[in-house]
Amino acid sequence: MALKKKHQNPPAHKWSLAVGSFFLVLFAIGVAVDEPSRVLEQAWQICLSCIGIG
Amino acid sequence: MEVIRKWVQTVAFLFMNSYWAFPWTATIYQGPLKVVCSPGLNCYSCPAAIVSCPIGALQQLFLSARLTLGGGQLFLGFYVVGTMGILGSMFGRMICGWFCPFGYLQELLYRLPSPKFFVPRPLRFVKYAILLLTVILLPLLVVNEFGLGLPWFCKYICPAGTLEAGLPMLILQPDLRQIISTLFYSKLTVLIFFLLWSVVASRPFCQTTCPLGAWYGLFTKVKFVRLTLDKARCTNCGECHHVCPMGVKFNESPDDAECITCLKCLNQACQFGAISLEVAGLPVRSLDIRRLGRADENSD
Numbered sequence: 579m580a581l582k583k584k585h586q587n588p589p590a591h592k593w594s595l596a597v598g599s600f601f602l603v604l605f606a607i608g609v610a611v612d613e614p615s616r617v618l619e620q621a622w623q624i625c626l627s628c629i630g631i632g
Numbered sequence: 633m634e635v636i637r638k639w640v641q642t643v644a645f646l647f648m649n650s651y652w653a654f655p656w657t658a659t660i661y662q663g664p665l666k667v668v669c670s671p672g673l674n675c676y677s678c679p680a681a682i683v684s685c686p687i688g689a690l691q692q693l694f695l696s697a698r699l700t701l702g703g704g705q706l707f708l709g710f711y712v713v714g715t716m717g718i719l720g721s722m723f724g725r726m727i728c729g730w731f732c733p734f735g736y737l738q739e740l741l742y743r744l745p746s747p748k749f750f751v752p753r754p755l756r757f758v759k760y761a762i763l764l765l766t767v768i769l770l771p772l773l774v775v776n777e778f779g780l781g782l783p784w785f786c787k788y789i790c791p792a793g794t795l796e797a798g799l800p801m802l803i804l805q806p807d808l809r810q811i812i813s814t815l816f817y818s819k820l821t822v823l824i825f826f827l828l829w830s831v832v833a834s835r836p837f838c839q840t841t842c843p844l845g846a847w848y849g850l851f852t853k854v855k856f857v858r859l860t861l862d863k864a865r866c867t868n869c870g871e872c873h874h875v876c877p878m879g880v881k882f883n884e885s886p887d888d889a890e891c892i893t894c895l896k897c898l899n900q901a902c903q904f905g906a907i908s909l910e911v912a913g914l915p916v917r918s919l920d921i922r923r924l925g926r927a928d929e930n931s932d
Contacts, residue, residue, distance in 0.1 A: 591913035593854040594721045601717025608711025613693070614667045616700070616707045620692045621666035621676045621684045624659070628688065628786035629677050629798040630819035631808055 633899045641736040654679035658804045669715040672732025673844050678796035679804060686716050687767055687844050688786050695771040695781030716847055724855035725848045728838055729892030734792040735838050741830040750879055751833050755840040763843035785843060791823040834877040849889035856912050859893055861886040865906035872897035
């Protein structure tokens, strides 16, 4: 009788590597489209409505 | 280990808010470091902040997405979501326990002597709705005639923004006091509510409301740094329940999305070596466990 091969999920850290790589690609796309400059531009201004004033 | 964590929290708080020239400049830091997203919730309109809040930055990108797309720019949050995802897949909610300034403040408040209460468990799901609605959907979908949305979470909820930015800016720029409205008082009420709740309950904002905590909680099963349970060693004594600041019953749900990896269960509760820290699949034995091991050897 042939032994049934036990199915094993990949360990969690391999999933975290895969998920981390996916977000690294997103991060790289963001840098490529120059999103950091937009973030910087926004962060240099005081958003009064964001902090409850105005 | 708890002392080390407190030091890390203090250093993280001081580093993220290290623009100490603000009392003289009376404005916020406007240097290049603001391009970096902070790991924890730290308002970037705080006069001392040198980094950006990822939740604030994400909302700003979403609320202006129609305008920027119309201008041919693809600013859809890739950079910010990418940063948050990289941090999430590495540390998950460990960031809440080790690096978040607002989490640290809540921990300090909880030390004040008072009757203590648990946060009702069903309330933990509210933060996922807040993330989805106020950070993603509403800023993207509810726009004015110019195609601009609102930063719903920052504007109507975020108590960290009121504490770190709203109140200090009113002190630094007295002219702003003339334009405060009921919105400010409602946000001040939210802030006071959470500060008082933090005295009688452990990390109530983290447990119920924080959208960044909700985001990091999504990585609970795939993060690099995680606590693991050896069921063969666990006696189900329940000691880990008593020390957990997030109300996690670790022996029942070791992959709980609320776990902030503060290591209290490992170092202060479990005497049977059933809980261990794992980094990228490799077990890391803590100093205290080694000491426990030596104590066992001596008793033998």
